[in-house]
Amino acid sequence: xxxxxxxxxxxxxxxxxxxxxxxxxxxxxxxxxxxxxxxxxxxxxxxxxxxxxxxxxxxxxxxxxxxxxxxxxxxxxxxxxxxxxxxxxxxxxxxxxxxxxxxxxxxxxxxxxxxxxxxxxxxxxxxxxxxxxxxxxxxxxxxxxxxxxxxxxxxxxxxxxxxxxxxxxxxxxxxxxxxxxxxxxxxxxxxxxxxxxxxxxxxxxxxxx
Amino acid sequence: xxxxxxxxxxxxxxxxxxxxxxxxxxxxxxxxxxxxxxxxxxxxxxxxxxxxxxxxxxxxxxxxxxxxxxxxxxxxxxxxxxxxxxxxxxxxxxxxxxxxxxxxxxxxxxxxxxxxxxxxxxxxxxxxxxxxxxxxxxxxxxxxxxxxxxxxxxxxxxxxxxxxxxxxxxxxxxxxxxxxxxxxxxxxxxxxxxxxxxxxxxxxxxxxx
Numbered sequence: 541x542x543x544x545x546x547x548x549x550x551x552x553x554x555x556x557x558x559x560x561x562x563x564x565x566x567x568x569x570x571x572x573x574x575x576x577x578x579x580x581x582x583x584x585x586x587x588x589x590x591x592x593x594x595x596x597x598x599x600x601x602x603x604x605x606x607x608x609x610x611x612x613x614x615x616x617x618x619x620x621x622x623x624x625x626x627x628x629x630x631x632x633x634x635x636x637x638x639x640x641x642x643x644x645x646x647x648x649x650x651x652x653x654x655x656x657x658x659x660x661x662x663x664x665x666x667x668x669x670x671x672x673x674x675x676x677x678x679x680x681x682x683x684x685x686x687x688x689x690x691x692x693x694x695x696x697x698x699x700x701x702x703x704x705x706x707x708x709x710x711x712x713x714x715x716x717x718x719x720x721x722x723x724x725x726x727x728x729x730x731x732x733x734x735x736x737x738x739x740x741x742x743x744x745x746x747x748x749x
Numbered sequence: 750x751x752x753x754x755x756x757x758x759x760x761x762x763x764x765x766x767x768x769x770x771x772x773x774x775x776x777x778x779x780x781x782x783x784x785x786x787x788x789x790x791x792x793x794x795x796x797x798x799x800x801x802x803x804x805x806x807x808x809x810x811x812x813x814x815x816x817x818x819x820x821x822x823x824x825x826x827x828x829x830x831x832x833x834x835x836x837x838x839x840x841x842x843x844x845x846x847x848x849x850x851x852x853x854x855x856x857x858x859x860x861x862x863x864x865x866x867x868x869x870x871x872x873x874x875x876x877x878x879x880x881x882x883x884x885x886x887x888x889x890x891x892x893x894x895x896x897x898x899x900x901x902x903x904x905x906x907x908x909x910x911x912x913x914x915x916x917x918x919x920x921x922x923x924x925x926x927x928x929x930x931x932x933x934x935x936x937x938x939x940x941x942x943x944x945x946x947x948x949x950x951x952x953x954x955x956x957x958x
Binding site for chain 2: 612630639673683
């Protein structure tokens with residue numbers, strides 16, 4: 541297996557942290573998104589949509605999308621499960637992970653791609669061109685403010701996203717916190733419970749991945 | 750188990766079709782979203798975010814989000830799997846289902862909620878108020894056009910979203926096609942392969958759910 545990766549970007553990092561939590565090391569190949577290497581002829585042969593991260597299996601099959609890659613890894617390395625241990629826990633992880641992706645990763649991405657001149661004409665990742673929408677960049681900032689408040693309330697009563705169980709949903713939320721810095725948003729000082737959780741996750745060896 | 754449902758809305762329908770494909774019948778309770786019943790005191794006790802669909806287990810536990818509900822059902826009723834049969838197939842279903850949700854359900858939702866006067870001040874579902882963004886409504890229309898073309902190309906070479914295997918990703922795409930009618934988008938006449946797939950899925954008994 542090989543992971544097509546870009547060290548600076550949040551979505552590949554979610555996969556790297558997942559792998560580190562599983563104590564797995566796999567070969568990574570850097571695709572320089574900043575210089576549009578994901579649109580090179582060579583890479584488009586692997587991923588027609590130019591998607592990074594991308595997992596390539598030994599037979600050449602490619603899997604795109606963070607959660608699809610992580611689920612594949614969970615299937616072939618089920619020990620130390622991160623998508624839940626029971627039917628109910630799996631459902632709660634899926635639900636929270638989806639909401640955190642939408643209200644976290646997607647919200648920051650909207651804030652970033654709709655304001656940074658580098659993404660002019662490509663406000664949505666992929667082959668189609670979409671103009672930037674300044675109001676969407678503004679809304680991204682507002683959504684991150686709401687997310688901080690929602691997570692502060694959550695962590696006042698819970699160690700992790702799902703009770704005392706560390707899951708892939710914590711990885712999504714954790715990477716969102718660092719990614720928010722790209723639109724100059726950091727955990728507000730009065731969000732002490734959110735900060736406690738962040739420090740706890742940040743102290744795990746996987747956070748360096 | 751009970752499903753809090755709203756017959757007219759696309760996301761609850763995804764769950765109902767999933768249940769029908771599993772040959773399961775469960776009690777459903779209608780929550781009239783059009784009249785904001787999801788924000789009633791009684792419903793917010795079940796779902797603090799006012800989410801429909803919502804699955805309530807016999808012990809009172811609630812599960813929100815379409816894919817979380819469907820995964821729970823898949824876990825407790827694994828026969829006739831719709832999330833994939835092998836590790837690889839599970840990954841491919843997850844990847845496609847996610848992309849179809851983003852490029853289909855989310856794109857149409859953006860088109861609809863950012864243009865319909867009924868959603869003024871609530872362009873995103875949930876407890877926080879977000880202003881409508883007209884440019885986002887326009888972009889929704891454009892994304893649906895791209896989706897029709899992408900699916901036409903896909904179904905020229907494939908029976909379903911994942912080869913000859915009918916999966917939850919087909920349900921997501923199928924519901925998107927009908928939902929697109931809410932923003933006056935219908936499958937273009939020259940998308941004959943997309944139409945062939947649509948007719949095939951529409952002929953399944955589950956499509957009436």
